[in-house]
Amino acid sequence: MRQVGECVACLEHVTKVYSTGSVAVTALEDVSVEIRAGEFIAITGPSGSGKSTMMHILGCLDRATSGRVILEGRDISEVTANERARIRNARVGFVFQAFNLLSRFTVQQNVELPLMYAGVGRRERWERARRMIEVVGLGDRADHLPQQLSGGQRQRAAIARALVNDPALIFADEPTGNLDTKTGGQILDLFSELHKQGRTIVIVTHDAEVAARATRRIALRDGRIIRDSGW
Numbered sequence: 613m614r615q616v617g618e619c620v621a622c623l624e625h626v627t628k629v630y631s632t633g634s635v636a637v638t639a640l641e642d643v644s645v646e647i648r649a650g651e652f653i654a655i656t657g658p659s660g661s662g663k664s665t666m667m668h669i670l671g672c673l674d675r676a677t678s679g680r681v682i683l684e685g686r687d688i689s690e691v692t693a694n695e696r697a698r699i700r701n702a703r704v705g706f707v708f709q710a711f712n713l714l715s716r717f718t719v720q721q722n723v724e725l726p727l728m729y730a731g732v733g734r735r736e737r738w739e740r741a742r743r744m745i746e747v748v749g750l751g752d753r754a755d756h757l758p759q760q761l762s763g764g765q766r767q768r769a770a771i772a773r774a775l776v777n778d779p780a781l782i783f784a785d786e787p788t789g790n791l792d793t794k795t796g797g798q799i800l801d802l803f804s805e806l807h808k809q810g811r812t813i814v815i816v817t818h819d820a821e822v823a824a825r826a827t828r829r830i831a832l833r834d835g836r837i838i839r840d841s842g843w
Contacts, residue, residue, distance in 0.1 A: 623682075644679075652815075711770045723744055727777065
């Protein structure tokens with residue numbers, strides 16, 4: 613775990629422009645932001661505000677058109693796609709609204725996947741994945757397939773997968789969007805507990821109740837930061 617308050621990731625004057633034929637759409641415009649270890653951040657804004665684009669760039673899923681992207685002190689703005697994928701697997705965890713679990717794999721196998729891609733041996737892979745499955749409260753469901761789980765259990769499995777490589781950052785994109793209110797609240801409770809344990813968590817959401825769980829809120833509109841509550 614990184615020292616609390618240490619810079620984990622930042623954008624420096626980042627702009628992202630998407631081109632579709634002759635049409636250019638600016639998703640982010642001259643955005644600068646710093647994420648520090650131990651923060652629980654909510655990135656908010658209406659559809660099209662640039663919040664998912666910010667997550668994709670910070671999380672090595674996409675490349676900025678201009679500006680610098682720093683992850684754990686390293687400038688990753690110009691790294692190759694393969695290197696970006698390696699960094700993403702090793703240092704960033706993702707939790708998505710749709711869970712993104714492989715239907716033919718058990719919970720155990722799904723959680724092991726990032727370790728498999730990282731070349732971790734079978735025994736260590738199994739042990740580390742099982743520990744994370746226990747952390748999220750799915751110890752009795754490790755050998756179940758995703759279709760045998762409730763929505764909340766699937767999201768817990770996705771969270772275990774995001775945690776298994778001990779990432780510097782965990783991104784959650786509308787993590788309660790497919791869940792009922794009670795189950796969504798339980799998932800947010802889990803994120804709050806992970807934050808108390810020292811994890812650095814960034815939730816992307818348009819839901820004010822979800823954002824209220826965070827200790828810092830960054831609001832976007834039209835590709836710009838219009839409010840940042842600080843740390």
